[in-house]
Each structure stands twice: as structure tokens, then as C-alpha cells.
Amino acid sequence: MRLRIRKTYWPRHALILTDTPRPDCPDCDGEGGHNYDYGDWATGEYAGTDWEPCPCWNEDRYWVLLPLPCLPRRTPAGGYSDEPPF
Known part of the structure; x- marks a missing residue:
């Protein structure tokens, strides 16, 4: 198992420790x-693209390290601002 730290936004803002695909996997060449x-x-006709995960990696395996606060966005009273950047 190869672990890395990532930032996630769903289901909440958090730093997570997640699994990565095996770089020497013969099936996916490390792409996952x-x-x-x-x-x-x-x-x-073309209708879309689908993703088939490789068995060398479980994209649902992660551990929450640190929940992050979700700061509210500040919106001016009218909803728009004329201050740079536009």
C-alpha cells in the first residue's frame, strides 16, 4: 500500500490519507x-466515457487526518462587486 496526503471537499473539507495505485501494476501501468x-x-453514437478501476487500488480507502473548517463566502450586499479583480 502506497499512502499520500490529499485535501478533499466531499463529504466535508478535510485532509485525508489515501491509497495510491501500484506503480508497477501490469494491468493499469500505475494509472489506477x-x-x-x-x-x-x-x-x-458516442454517449460518454466510463472509468473502470484496477483491482490493485481501492479508491474508496481513505482515513480522515484533520477536518478543515468550511469558511463562508463573503458576498457584497447587492451580490456583485466592482472591486478588482472583476
């Missing part, structure tokens, strides 16, 4: 999975 395109079954 594969993208593949799929089409509409009726027309055969």
Missing part, C-alpha cells in the same frame, strides 16, 4: 484504472 468510451445502443 482504465477509461473506456461507450455509445448509445440505438444510434451507435
